[in-house]
Amino acid sequence: MKVPQCVLALLLVVLTACGGSSNLQSSPVKVSAYIQNKGSDTLVNLALAWAERYQAEVPAVSLSVTGGGSGTGIAALVNGTVDIANASRAMTDDEIKQAEANGITPVKFVVSRDAIAVVVNPENPVRKLTLQQISDIYSGRINNWSELGGEDRPIVRLSRETNSGTHVYFLQTVIRLGDSSNKTLFSTDTLLLPSSEGIINEVRQNPNAIGYDGLGYIPPDLMDSVIAVSRDAGGPYVIPSIATVNDNTYPVARDLYMYTAGQPAGAIKDYINWILSPEAQAIVADLGFVPIK
């Protein structure tokens, strides 16, 4: 049974491929532009969703989307092998200089935003923390919820694995408070869980736990125990949401970027403009990211 199915599948692939190419030959104007899009793994699902929708609407444009990480995408842009680079961080001065040496002026577009929510078990009365307190929790300087006005319970720290971009962003922005000379690390007893689901599951059932994850990954039943974060002790405590990310009051939010080589023109310009349009930004919200307006 298995072999004929394989053959059938192969045949289908060949047939569709033939169909595609014959279409191409009969109407060569149909595919007029080919855009290569590469970079950030955080953005890759979003970029794919955009590309699929855009290709359905504008068949004349063909898009190829690959991940590989922000650094990979930026390097490709600097070397002139890609039209649009996706990045979850801004280009460094060095990278911009390298690009200019190659005759390329990178142009930055903020295409989406992403909030990292800190979440505790609903039984835990703590709902407000400063960035400094979260840093102290994760670096191991605060070990009991009573030090933060909660019950006398040990703190169980949950994190994503080190290969997660969110882990690195959290380390730099929260634990090191954005200070690049700060060499603080995660406390060694931080539980490194292999998936977002693992973190959510442990936070849900363990009143000692604290975890963090992209706002889109927080399920409705834990939304009430998302921590309100403030930049400093006196400042306002803000709960992450689309509104608080957009007015810059929630401190643990980052921009997600697309870089083009020089001011975009033609099909690339149309595509970027479409991404910034309300229609494409609706897809952003569907995937759990924060739209830019």
Added chain:
Amino acid sequence: MHRSLNWRETILTAVIKTCGYSAIVFVILIFFFLLREGLPALAEVKLSDLLTTRWYPIENHFGILPLLTGSLIVTLGAMLIAIPFGIGTAVFLSEIAPRWMREILKPLVELLGGLPSVVLGFLGILLLSPFLRVFLDLPTGLTALAGALLLGAIAVPTTVSIAEDALDAVPKSYREGALALGATKWQTIWRVTLPAARSGVLTALMLGIGRTIGETMAVMMVTGNAPVMAVKITSIFSPVRTMTATIAAEMGEVANGSTHYHVLFFIGLVLFVISLAVNIAASSVVFKSKKRAERVLS
């Protein structure tokens, strides 16, 4: 007729020989691959840095001691569960349970061995670790103990099945002789049947332990993966990170040929050497016990 039989013999012998030798060839090839990918780690990271207590590869902290102790404590815990349970169940099935009960229980135990470890991991995350947290009043249930319990459950069916076969193969005359000399049932089991089946029982334990050292998925799901040094007795109640879970979690994202990549292979090499040592130790005991059995028989 005679000639064709000879031909068949030659071909069959050649096929069987190839099968036998290929196992050796594959092990050697894998070992050389591990050496080739793992040894550069020693050139890139100083041995004194590898033997530190901080594992944080994205900032070049490559201390593998927490991973080593994590693996050891989980395996040790699993052995403490699997050895008494495994041998006890095997003795019960072979020596004490009536025949009909054995016919029902043994297939059931073997069925348990067929459970995929991921399924056990799910049970561990959803039932075992919340239960352990509440029952033992721990900060979190994702601990070495949860991993050891799951691994014990994975090792027991293998151990029971093989140990029971070995006990069953002990000639009836041994037991009859012991009972005739006035030994109680317990004395017969402890002094005669078990020692006579010793090499089979040891093989069973070895295979069980072999499964626990290499097991990855269930352990990764329930041990919490925190790279802390597990050197105290109480470490069994805290999260640990095992070598297998580290390789599984980090290999997918690591840049090919980077220091981190080589260190992960080096950890694989360490695992390989450990299981090799366990095998050699166990088989040397098995050989020794055979000599004694021969002495008894002569």
